[in-house]
Amino acid sequence: MNAPTHMETARPAAEQAARASYGKLVAILASWENDITNAEEALSEALFSSPTVWPERGVPSNPEAWLVAAARNRLKNATRDENVRWLAEQEILHRLKMPEEDQPFPEDRLRLMFVCAHPAIDPAMRTPLILKTVLGIDATRIAAAFLVKPATMLQWLVRAKTRIRDAGIRFSVPNPAFGQGWHS
């Protein structure tokens, strides 16, 4: 039997990485710019491109790191137009936070969960947000569980993510002294 080709191993590897690490990768990408929408878009594009790139070059030894690097490049390209100085600041932050390829990823999912469950987020949206961003569950499936139309749920999720970015919710695990407002 022949050894599996790049073509045969690339797709399962991409799917595996997508399934196992979605929230983890979104958490890392979102924490750079506090923007879940951009992070998810960049990650989708990276996931979308992996079946094209991986069969040619082989599955990277650390698919998660590859996906984060690819998504980061997309985020960078997307913001390039905006402001040179702003970009430079972000780049420094990226480099400070960017995990080396062979090192384990920092665990940012907890932070992302706290952002989604922030007191300033409508309590009804906290669970759908966590399902979508941390677990990567499709908006259609979330909609079914909450008995609303998929388009409605999608719109709620988009609004909630825009709100997180615009209202300036802090991407951090609240410290106990901050505990106020979290008891609801």
Add this chain to the structure above:
Amino acid sequence: MKGDGLLGPHAATTLRIRGGKRTAEDGPFVDAEERLGGYFVIEVPDLDAALDWAEKSPSALTASVEVRPVLPPTPAPKQ
């Protein structure tokens, strides 16, 4: 003199303190009985820090404090 644009109501958070308990709510205040009574402009890194300041306002105890981000400065022209 001074003027600032505000980000839309989607970015608003309304804070109240009742019975010593702080509640933050998604959105601007909607109670028809409430009127804008004044404003403060503060510079803080994020919403959480802004809410800590909002909590110090006496009106949080009887009325509410709406927290709204000021519109960010327009980006520099594209090169």
